[in-house]
Amino acid sequence: MSDILVPTALVQHPTRFGGAMTGDCLRGIPVIDKGRLVGLRDPAGTAPQMIIPALVEPHCHLDKCHTIHRLGQVGGDLTHAIQCQWNDKINWTEDDIRTRATKGLAEAHANGCHLIRSHVDWGDAVAPPLSWSVLNDLAGDMPGLQLAALIGIGKLADAGFADHIGQTLARTGGVLGAFVLGHDTMLNGLEHAFATAQRHDLMLDFHVDEGLGGHNGLEAIADMARATKFARPILCGHAVSLMDRGQDDFDRIADKCAHAGITVCTLPATNLYLQGRTRGTPDRRGITRVRELRAAGVAVVVGSDNVADAFCPLGQHDPRAALALACVSAHLDPPLGDWLRAITTDAAAALGHAPAFMDGALLSDLRSCDAVHTADLISGRTALRPATETLA
Numbered sequence: 001m002s003d004i005l006v007p008t009a010l011v012q013h014p015t016r017f018g019g020a021m022t023g024d025c026l027r028g029i030p031v032i033d034k035g036r037l038v039g040l041r042d043p044a045g046t047a048p049q050m051i052i053p054a055l056v057e058p059h060c061h062l063d064k065c066h067t068i069h070r071l072g073q074v075g076g077d078l079t080h081a082i083q084c085q086w087n088d089k090i091n092w093t094e095d096d097i098r099t100r101a102t103k104g105l106a107e108a109h110a111n112g113c114h115l116i117r118s119h120v121d122w123g124d125a126v127a128p129p130l131s132w133s134v135l136n137d138l139a140g141d142m143p144g145l146q147l148a149a150l151i152g153i154g155k156l157a158d159a160g161f162a163d164h165i166g167q168t169l170a171r172t173g174g175v176l177g178a179f180v181l182g183h184d185t186m187l188n189g190l191e192h193a194f195a196t197a198q199r200h201d202l203m204l205d206f207h208v209d210e211g212l213g214g215h216n217g218l219e220a221i222a223d224m225a226r227a228t229k230f231a232r233p234i235l236c237g238h239a240v241s242l243m244d245r246g247q248d249d250f251d252r253i254a255d256k257c258a259h260a261g262i263t264v265c266t267l268p269a270t271n272l273y274l275q276g277r278t279r280g281t282p283d284r285r286g287i288t289r290v291r292e293l294r295a296a297g298v299a300v301v302v303g304s305d306n307v308a309d310a311f312c313p314l315g316q317h318d319p320r321a322a323l324a325l326a327c328v329s330a331h332l333d334p335p336l337g338d339w340l341r342a343i344t345t346d347a348a349a350a351l352g353h354a355p356a357f358m359d360g361a362l363l364s365d366l367r368s369c370d371a372v373h374t375a376d377l378i379s380g381r382t383a384l385r386p387a388t389e390t391l392a
Helices: 078-091 094-110 130-140 159-172 186-200 217-228 240-244 247-260 268-274 290-295 319-329 336-343 345-350 374-379
Strands: 004-007 020-022 025-033 036-041 049-053 055-060 113-121 145-152 175-180 204-208 234-238 263-266 299-302 366-369
Touching: 049 374, 055 094, 055 234, 055 299, 055 319, 055 336, 055 345, 094 113, 094 130, 113 130, 113 204, 130 145, 145 159, 159 175, 159 186, 175 186, 175 217, 186 204, 186 217, 204 217, 217 234, 217 247, 247 290, 263 345, 268 319, 290 299, 299 319, 299 336, 299 345, 319 336, 319 374, 336 345, 336 374
Parallel strands: 004 049, 055 113, 113 145, 145 175, 175 204, 204 234, 234 263, 263 299
Antiparallel strands: 004 025, 020 025, 025 036, 049 366
């Protein structure tokens, strides 16, 4: 059997895994036992294949994707995008939602994903929207698809409304999600969000501080998580306003997030497109402080977010592409294999799954490609395919 390359950062016990260090990878002949990769023997010197876990998409919007063709000449800030997308909902029939979401899922699967979380706009009513029903049907055929209800935190300030939503999510296996951006009723909404999640054993996922400026939602979430001793995963997407925090403020907030076990999801495509807009070329980077958060002990993951809709006319359901853009925009330097956890093991943990490390992984849960360096892998220059084709 030929050599394989395994990124060292994705091996839980690299000193026991075997093989020889080659850059930020281990190289060797795979040792397979009962359909699992259990280690490496010394390399044979043959042309290697790179093997990684199947990828995780921690944050996308399958209800909105692939609507750009009918939105006209959209382009603007977050508020403008929200309004343009809202206007499009007149077209959201069952067939329309299913067709677009199925296309998005097919793209994600083709790009190596096996676990995907999609947010779904809930609206103002207690009853689930049509898109929730359609995507739940799709999730029934794909166990790796999670759905998070996206609700304005102001609506959750109503305890009765929050509990009704919680009951629906508990029945359908959903995640309680909320949009938090300077709402007057933010603290009441967060209190009821956490209480509802605890009562119904739900994970939490927030769109928080999705804008440059002095927003304080992330710190409030961390405070609430610690005060309630919340034990299930909490994922906080965006956190763009950390770019405008001074060092003391940042250190305090990051420390709270680390102690609360909060994972921050950076979403470079949409945030770079919408944030920091001026009349000309933007001079601000509208993303969160990725490197500093991780240095402070906060788990950081990367998501694709919006794909071909009012929030981002381009994009793709591809975690590698999202990570590549994060590397460029946040100056994530080599060894780039250290950042692969953001779209694999750390991302899986953020979605409530056990991290899929390489040691002992089922071959069916692995992907392979022709990359000879982790930079080649993240660049997307080589297609991913089932590892069973390489390791059979």
